[in-house]
Amino acid sequence: MNLNIIRTAHLLIPPFLRKKRFKAFITVSVSYLNYLCESQKLYRFQINTLLQVTPQVIYIERYLKQFFNDQIRLQEGYYLGPFLNTESAIYLNPLNEVAHIYYSGEAKIDFVVQIPVSLQTQKQQIMRLINFFKLPGKKYKIDLI
Numbered sequence: 001m002n003l004n005i006i007r008t009a010h011l012l013i014p015p016f017l018r019k020k021r022f023k024a025f026i027t028v029s030v031s032y033l034n035y036l037c038e039s040q041k042l043y044r045f046q047i048n049t050l051l052q053v054t055p056q057v058i059y060i061e062r063y064l065k066q067f068f069n070d071q072i073r074l075q076e077g078y079y080l081g082p083f084l085n086t087e088s089a090i091y092l093n094p095l096n097e098v099a100h101i102y103y104s105g106e107a108k109i110d111f112v113v114q115i116p117v118s119l120q121t122q123k124q125q126i127m128r129l130i131n132f133f134k135l136p137g138k139k140y141k142i143d144l145i
Contacts, residue, residue, distance in 0.1 A: 005034045055135045057111050063133070064113075064126065071116045072126075077109035077139070110138045114145045 009030045010023055053063045061074040115126060123142060130140060 003037065005037055006030055053133055055133055055138075060130060060133045064129065067129070068122065068126065069116060069119055071145075072119070073114045073145075075112045075114065077111045077141075108139065109141050111140050113140055113142045115142060117144050120144060 006027055009026050010018075013022065013026060053059045057074050061072065064072045064074075113126070113130065115123070119126065127142065134140065
């Protein structure tokens with residue numbers, strides 16, 4: 001809907017009051033309403049853009065490419081093993097071996113976001129957008145390329 005509020009207000013003025021001074025007064029009076037209408041249109045466009053993005057990785061990738069850079073890539077995740085820290089232990093006691101039980105989704109990354117080094121300063125904003133769109137329980141990692 002393309003509504004020009006200032007022009008509509010000028011057309012609603014009776015013909016005998018259509019002087020320059022009164023039109024200027026009406027323009028100033030209605031300008032804030034025009035600003036609110038334009039900001040509402042912009043907000044509606046942004047929300048419609050956000051609603052087109054689903055939690056699927058391909059749609060998140062498309063949105064990130066559209067919003068930031070075409071060099072951003074999302075790839076399938078990989079299994080890191082039971083621990084994120086792979087350094088060997090300093091002291092091992094073979095007498096007291098403990099059987100660890102690992103869950104199926106433990107330390108598994110579902111997808112990897114590869115961003116160029118030039119976008120390193122916007123990493124927090126990228127993380128915020130990914131956290132907004134991804135499904136709960138999905139894990140990701142951001143790598144610099």
